[in-house]
Amino acid sequence: METSSLHWIDIAIIIASIIMALGVGFYFSRNQNSTDTYFAAGGNIPSWAVGMSMFATIISSVTFLAYPGNAYAGNWILLVQGLMVPLVLVCLIGFIVPLYRRVIRLSTYEYFERRFGPLARLYSSFAFVLEHFSKMGTILYLLALAMAMFVGGMDIRWVIIIIGAVVIVMTFFGGMEAIIWMDVIQGFLLIIGGLLAVGMLFYLTDGGPAEIFRIAGEYKKIDFGPYDMDLTHLTFLVMVLNGIFYALQKYGTDQSIVQRYLTARDDRSAKRASYLGIFLSVPTWALFMFVGTCLFAYYHINSGILPKGIKSDEVFPYFISTEMPVGITGLILAALIAGAISSIDADINCISAIVVEDYYGRFRKTATDRQKMRVGRWAVVITGLGAIACALLYVAWGGEGVLGTLFGLYAILSAGIVGIFLLGLFSRRANWQGLYIGIAAAIVFTAYAVLTSTHYGDDRMLLDLGSWNFTHHKYMLGVYSHIIVLVVGYVASLFFKTPLADKELTIYGYLEEKRKENK
Template sequence: MLNIHWIDIVIVVISVAFTLGAGFYFAHRQKSSDQYFSGSKTIPAWAIGISIFATLISSVTFLAYPAAAYKSNWILLVQGLMVPIVLIGLVWVIVPLFRKVIRLSTYEYFERRFSPFARLYSSVAFILTHFSKMGTVLYLVSLALATLTGIDVTTFIIGLTIIIILLTLLGGIEAVIWMDVIQGFLLIGGGLLCIGILLFKSESGAGFMIDEAFAMKKIDFGPYDFTFTELTFWVLVINGAFYALQKYGTDQTIVQRYLTAKSDKDAKKAAYIGVFASVPVWALFMLIGSLLFVFYNTGGAVLAEGLKSDQVFTYFIGTELPIGAVGLVLAALIAAAVSSLDSDMNCLAAIGVEDFYQRFNPNCTDKQRLMVGRLLVLFSGIAMLVVALLYAAWDGQGVLGVVFKLYAIFSAGIVGIFMLGLFSRRANKKGLHIGIFVCIVFTAYAVLTTTEINDSLILDFGSYNFPHHKYMLGVYSHLIVLVVGYLASFLFKSEPVKDELTIYGYFKLKNK
């Protein structure tokens, strides 16, 4: 589709070289495992906030949001709009809680509040979901680059893996955060450039483009029917609230950022910056998709026949952007992948060291922790590479479908565990374990009665199959753990719970 000009190649090469340079620059500072995973605690709040933003805005956002808006409207943005609402309500207690009661792993809180099983269950859930996500992100960005350049997708998969491993392996969390800052601004620049060209390339002008997007209902959040069987505004409102809780209260990639800040105040400020930067950028890429639809359906340009909605943005980049702009957008696309994947790799290594290696080797030295952490970064990078190559070998046809289903079955209800621990003094480990068991059984039922193989459901109970949209499955799983876990706790004697592990501890300290 695209014969890249040498100027575009130079822009991309400089961007990649700068990324690798950051890894080498910070390499000499990584003398301890705390430094490697938590940094020097001298990173300013604004930088941590931009790093949170860059972690949330992956290349999936760069590619999938325009495709979603082009195909439908902005309904998927509703999930993101719920994040600041939930965050404002809870960040004031979440941040000091984690900074006080955990050393590094988010899931240490679950052990201190409930049991080692709760910690290991949550850790495995995080590991499974992020391994699946990493391979998907790497494949998608490599496929887009291959489509634009004509170079084989495998070349990009291997090349990007090497870059991301080197950055994360050498520089630790400090290199990850500072490169996220650069890559975050690059991502914003790439999106704004595409918006500018779409708005002003048409002879009708920017006002016409926006008016037509509204008239064609490409800037809309419907349908607004109050039903859970279809993807509606209300389904995503509810799903988005739990997504926000899961991301900011139980996800290691975000919680680990809280620990790198100098103080609770800086950590809270970083969380706000990350969220309030993310929402406008999510909207920016939705707007790109809406304008692409107007651009290709009102005579602005001719779209090649046979293209799917998720290929239109790539086609636009390859055929409409001028020399130099193409290089900037390609660099932004790579930056979006790097800023998400380097965070995942560092956090997976942190979880591996803290929740597993140190548990089974309690007398290990800090030097051993650091060595194992780096080995786990390398291992996670190789695993990511293998998953992406599987996608390439199967032309992206759902290779990880089974993995996603297993994750849904065995890792559901994490937010329920978190809410149960935070808001209830009465909840205990035996009650929680019953809640998790019921949640796993329910999730297995829901997945198996909605998953088809060769056009037939794995389990078919007729009218008793899971009736609602798949986005509601996660919501129900969290609620089951919360409600069943709480009620089942009354069947067992509860040990006294330290107030510092609940929201009541925050209020007690505040009122002193």
């Protein structure tokens, strides 16, 4: 794809946004005197700010680039996953939030230990760390590729190093408080960036919004199909099933979200923040899908101006670099960078919290809070450097195959995390013996699926079993692994006679409390 040089005004806007991120980190550094403030902001953040932070963390720069590209090439089927989030969580948030605020000190996976023992905690926390290292590297890599589209001759490795260093410095000094308030700013930037793009497309498209909607209707661009029951390719049903477990995974087991529950002032504020994060995310996902639809209409009318061979994910960056006026381009690129920072800083802080709580604190029980703070800050630096290294490996080895391989490894080593959560939440009879059998079954199944499929690496199939190969869409793998842990774990638990779990660690304690309140 052709590249162009940015105007100095656009460059100034981008630099200003990066300096602002560093400034926020240094400003809040004066408050970081304990692990409670460093990792949970002292539990004193307003609910609206916590909600904006959740929103900004979920809406990363991947959304900024991938959603318009997918909507341009196809339809809105990926949005189905997001639509499942409010449907699944409207009722569950009221229970999940107070449960975590009551049961854990800092780590999400402390709950897993209280239900199923230390191995469940270590397994799930390790899975989170593995997944989010891959995620951080992916975000940095994709951001660098996007920036290279705007400036000819730019070495994407320097983009990775510079943005990674900014995030490390901000997170190291400012802790969770700086992250949340920076996320608030970055959340607004993301929304403004999407709205500016739609506004410019409305203005530049001959016939305006009416023509865009006419073309979208004619080519079925605002659609969620195909609607058949086939699970071997991407369908509405696949995305519904995937979306249900995505919602449960994100809001029920993901440290980057659960840790934010702890930053709110009380249970009610934390629940309000969660609802705000959910209901901001869905319209924003739809907004960036609509950007892709508008791009399709614009380039359908102006079909001769797109470079030959351009990929769908490159169309939005190309439009920004060639059609956006000076200043607006800088704002949108600042929003793109903001999306990357808001996801990576949260992941770095959360992994640091896990290192301190799930590993260092476990093996050094006499450690003082000051010692934990020191370890936490070093964990921030090491995690950030690891994310940079991961992104640089993508550059060195070629992104797509590496991403697929890493996804496969993560899928095998972290099978069924949501299944663990649901088993602990809904069954007092479930025990650690049954759970470990369920996890083992899920790992075996996931390894089989990865080895007999071409979805998770390059086109080579590592193990060809003919008609026994795993042929379902890759999004179904997570669904199956969670269900296997849930079902096998429960059934296996019935063979081991153990006391019922504490009612307060399950949904039944919450329901009993509600019944008492209503009397």
